[in-house]
Amino acid sequence: MSSSITGNPKSLFGALSDETYRAERHASASNPGPKNLALMQLNPNSDVPPPTDHGVVEPFWYSFDLTHRRVQEGGWTHQVTTRELPASKDIAGVNMRLTKGSFRELHWHLADEWAIMLSGKARVTVFTPDGAMFIDDVSEGDLWLFPAGAPHSIQALGEEGCEFLLVFNQGNFSEESTLLLSDWLKHTPPEILQRNFGLPIESIAKLPKGEPLYIFSSQEPEKSLDEEVAEVARHAAKPKMSYTFKASTMKPTKEGEAGNVKVVDSRNFPASQKIASAIVTVKPGCMREMHWHPNGSEWQYWLKGKGRMTVFPGQEAARTMDFNANDVGFVSNMAGHYIENTGDEDLVFLEMFVALEFQEISLNRWLRALPEQAARAHTNLTAAEIRKIPEGDRPLLR
Numbered sequence: 001m002s003s004s005i006t007g008n009p010k011s012l013f014g015a016l017s018d019e020t021y022r023a024e025r026h027a028s029a030s031n032p033g034p035k036n037l038a039l040m041q042l043n044p045n046s047d048v049p050p051p052t053d054h055g056v057v058e059p060f061w062y063s064f065d066l067t068h069r070r071v072q073e074g075g076w077t078h079q080v081t082t083r084e085l086p087a088s089k090d091i092a093g094v095n096m097r098l099t100k101g102s103f104r105e106l107h108w109h110l111a112d113e114w115a116i117m118l119s120g121k122a123r124v125t126v127f128t129p130d131g132a133m134f135i136d137d138v139s140e141g142d143l144w145l146f147p148a149g150a151p152h153s154i155q156a157l158g159e160e161g162c163e164f165l166l167v168f169n170q171g172n173f174s175e176e177s178t179l180l181l182s183d184w185l186k187h188t189p190p191e192i193l194q195r196n197f198g199l200p201i202e203s204i205a206k207l208p209k210g211e212p213l214y215i216f217s218s219q220e221p222e223k224s225l226d227e228e229v230a231e232v233a234r235h236a237a238k239p240k241m242s243y244t245f246k247a248s249t250m251k252p253t254k255e256g257e258a259g260n261v262k263v264v265d266s267r268n269f270p271a272s273q274k275i276a277s278a279i280v281t282v283k284p285g286c287m288r289e290m291h292w293h294p295n296g297s298e299w300q301y302w303l304k305g306k307g308r309m310t311v312f313p314g315q316e317a318a319r320t321m322d323f324n325a326n327d328v329g330f331v332s333n334m335a336g337h338y339i340e341n342t343g344d345e346d347l348v349f350l351e352m353f354v355a356l357e358f359q360e361i362s363l364n365r366w367l368r369a370l371p372e373q374a375a376r377a378h379t380n381l382t383a384a385e386i387r388k389i390p391e392g393d394r395p396l397l398r
């Protein structure tokens, strides 16, 4: 059986010198039985946790690369929801690929849909209750927000097609349970379709039958974006706001030598009233500082690079895990956490919240803002030492 050290390091090893402690720890962590070496190598901080880890923290790691991939002509999809990651009750994620010209079928659902393009280009449409049709093209790094109930489509543009990540403000969301146009048509009596559309039965007979379309291959649009915008303006109202956000060309909200943070929420992307985000880039050797969020749990998607995170939910519990690209992380409401770039390239990840605005509490800013006597009394540090703690808004540290 595998063994790992989860006891209080102080009580286990407190009386030992540093050197003896390391040797003892090494012996105690020996692991002669069966093991899944690939998983252990992916997650060294689970295999041999830092001695500061302790107690029970609910699982906060999953990977899209462990999920079933629904592949059909035109692309594929897979998802990480409460079924895979039970702690995440507010947010679910879907990763989807569309090949050249392929569509994600016209549909709607109960949750709001936030998205980031991971590769390639797409043309999206969303129809809102005021009768407006919004159309735009998005590229790698750009976002969209489709409000709950507003029907929408996504079509891949260009030779390489596209891939994107969808984030829903509903933990038990399922891509298998969206409301599809072809599904509804198939389940409506033909005479009702005739009356509703004012079409003869020969026309109704052409409508799609069999399995719902869901993802299907098609031709790329013949018209340019401008031409399609002009075309729909003849039949639909003009959109009052944009449902896309060009995060790829956005100036970072915060930037320093350790990386940058792009905050996108209702303040700069008014369509996104219920989902707030931060797109974080951490340079090699740098870290996202110790902090927490006062307004919701954090759902993460790791786009690039690798890192480790310790989550501290209180009650003497803490757990450290490693993350790689295409992994999902989760931080329960209010839990303290940091993220360290453990690789040799930029680490890029998303911090997602069901919230109007992105909010955080920085441990450093808090300690520096306290009256000096209070800070000294709690830390045993001198005033001079406390003044060395970074001050100001510095979410990323060298």
Ligand code: MN
Pocket: 107, 108, 109, 113, 146, 152, 178
């Ligand atoms: Mn959708």
Ligand code: MN
Pocket: 291, 292, 293, 298, 337, 351
């Ligand atoms: Mn965070």
